[in-house]
Amino acid sequence: MERLHLIILAAGKGTRMRSALPKVLQPLGGRPMLAHVLERADRLEASAVHVVVSHGREAVQAAFAQREDLRWVDQGHPGGTGHAVARALEGIPDGARVLVLYGDVPRIPLADLEGCARTRETLTVLGTRVADPRGYGRLIEDARGNLERIVEDKETDAAEAAVNRINTGVLAGDAVALRRWLGACEPPADAEREWYLTDVVAVARGEGQSVALIDSQDPDAVLGVNDRAQLAVQERLLQREIADESMREGLALADPARFDCRGTLEFGRDCRLDVNVVVEGTVILGDDVEIGAGCVLRDCRIASGARLQPYTVVEGARLGERAEAGPFARLRPGADLGEGARVGNFVEVKNARLESGAKANHLAYVGDARVGAGANLGAGTITCNYDGANKHHTEIGADAFIGSNTALVAPISIGAGATVGAGSTISRDVPDGALALTRAPARTVEGWQRPAKRPKSGEAGTEATEDGD
Ligand code: UD1
Ligand code: MG
Numbered sequence: 485m486e487r488l489h490l491i492i493l494a495a496g497k498g499t500r501m502r503s504a505l506p507k508v509l510q511p512l513g514g515r516p517m518l519a520h521v522l523e524r525a526d527r528l529e530a531s532a533v534h535v536v537v538s539h540g541r542e543a544v545q546a547a548f549a550q551r552e553d554l555r556w557v558d559q560g561h562p563g564g565t566g567h568a569v570a571r572a573l574e575g576i577p578d579g580a581r582v583l584v585l586y587g588d589v590p591r592i593p594l595a596d597l598e599g600c601a602r603t604r605e606t607l608t609v610l611g612t613r614v615a616d617p618r619g620y621g622r623l624i625e626d627a628r629g630n631l632e633r634i635v636e637d638k639e640t641d642a643a644e645a646a647v648n649r650i651n652t653g654v655l656a657g658d659a660v661a662l663r664r665w666l667g668a669c670e671p672p673a674d675a676e677r678e679w680y681l682t683d684v685v686a687v688a689r690g691e692g693q694s695v696a697l698i699d700s701q702d703p704d705a706v707l708g709v710n711d712r713a714q715l716a717v718q719e720r721l722l723q724r725e726i727a728d729e730s731m732r733e734g735l736a737l738a739d740p741a742r743f744d745c746r747g748t749l750e751f752g753r754d755c756r757l758d759v760n761v762v763v764e765g766t767v768i769l770g771d772d773v774e775i776g777a778g779c780v781l782r783d784c785r786i787a788s789g790a791r792l793q794p795y796t797v798v799e800g801a802r803l804g805e806r807a808e809a810g811p812f813a814r815l816r817p818g819a820d821l822g823e824g825a826r827v828g829n830f831v832e833v834k835n836a837r838l839e840s841g842a843k844a845n846h847l848a849y850v851g852d853a854r855v856g857a858g859a860n861l862g863a864g865t866i867t868c869n870y871d872g873a874n875k876h877h878t879e880i881g882a883d884a885f886i887g888s889n890t891a892l893v894a895p896i897s898i899g900a901g902a903t904v905g906a907g908s909t910i911s912r913d914v915p916d917g918a919l920a921l922t923r924a925p926a927r928t929v930e931g932w933q934r935p936a937k938r939p940k941s942g943e944a945g946t947e948a949t950e951d952g953d
Pocket of ligand 2 (some may be wrong): 588708710
């Protein structure tokens with residue numbers, strides 16, 4: 485919008501969070517709260533976006549370093565929301581329309597922002613009605629029902645405290661008027677109290693101006709986040725929104741209340757997610773993919789017909805068509821399961837390709853390796869890829885059979901169709917079709933007598949009991 489300047493307040497300390505992380509960087513849906521506000525701000529196509537920072541300024545600016553268009557305003561010592569807006573106004577031309585957003589109101593509906601930006605009133609405030617107004621500024625109306633002033637929570641008397649129409653913090657006005665009103669409500673330098681932006685309402689009314697009040701239609705979405713409990717409330721609301729939207733697009737969720745998407749989820753037809761699945765980064769599912777309960781998926785691609793059994797963790801990995809993993813499998817970055825390949829419980833795969841139909845069904849570590857089509861890794865197979873200094877590659881040919889509890893000391897190559905006997909430590913290449921084993925020969929001693937306990941001195945006649953106590 486032409487002449488529209490946005491001010492986003494993001495300088496507060498966030499004391500109530502009790503965190504080392506600046507409040508506006510606290511994550512909601514896997515992204516900083518401020519990212520959600522900026523996403524909405526961008527949709528308004530304003531002439532400029534001014535972000536007021538102070539506490540944790542370096543961290544906040546670094547988190548948005550790629551946004552070269554933002555105009556950062558250093559508030560210095562944060563003296564209140566009025567002080568923050570006054571500082572930002574120093575860089576805004578006369579004649580501009582100003583819309584103030586709060587960095588800690590991350591789910592503010594775009595429609596509300598557009599409503600405020602569109603009004604031509606000298607001052608417009610966005611309010612809402614809530615069941616529990618505690619903690620928020622109350623909107624006090626005069627006898628004619630016009631907004632008269634805003635009283636901050638800690639300064640309310642009993643009658644004001646009972647008012648349930650609250651200030652969302654969003655406010656729009658003319659730059660020149662805002663500058664004048666703010667000048668009029670700046671507290672003296674020695675005042676205990678902060679400089680409140682909300683005081684401009686009473687000043688404007690004192691000048692005889694009318695102040696427009698718009699009520700948000702979505703009271704839950706306009707609530708500010710000051711502590712971790714309020715952040716958790718917004719997180720659940722956001723997750724429910726994502727779940728509902730995903731279900732509308734055809735995703736089957738066992739329980740939309742037990743689904744967490746902290747990134748981007750793409751999916752084809754008939755994908756099913758059981759309860760407590762967590763999605764992070766970019767996750768892409770083909771058609772007919774089934775994800776079991778408690779799986780964690782981060783930056784991965786899972787092709788059509790693939791299955792993840794419960795409690796499988798997949799990060800930076802790919803599963804081909806009809807591949808299967810889990811329960812309790814871990815696919816780390818670079819794990820790549822071909823069509824129909826399968827890894828079972830307590831199997832860890834890192835930077836390794838399992839060609840189509842290859843299997844590692846139980847208790848294995850496959851790292852820096854390629855496992856040929858149809859090969860079978862027995863329980864307890866380990867690729868010893870690390871010599872303490874460097875990582876080495878293991879190559880296993882198609883249809884090879886690796887017996888249980890085998891250590892393959894990399895770099896090493898096991899030929900196609902080769903067999904490795906259970907319990908071996910293989911440190912030399914095995915040719916195609918060969919059998920390799922390093923097992924000590926088994927010995928059987930018939931009628932073996934276990935050692936008997938010697939009688940202790942002075943305890944003549946004492947005998948060892950059969951269970952050896
Ligand atoms: C503020 C409003 C209150 C409203 C509520 C809605 C004031 C005085 N009060 O209270 O009426 O109901 O929001 O959520 O405005 N900030 C700065 N610089 C400062 C102080 C704050 O940039 O010096 C930023 C904070 O980072 C935050 C926002 O302004 O993003 C609001 O500050 P906060 O301290 O959370 O105010 P509230 O007590 O929530
Ligand atoms: Mg707040």
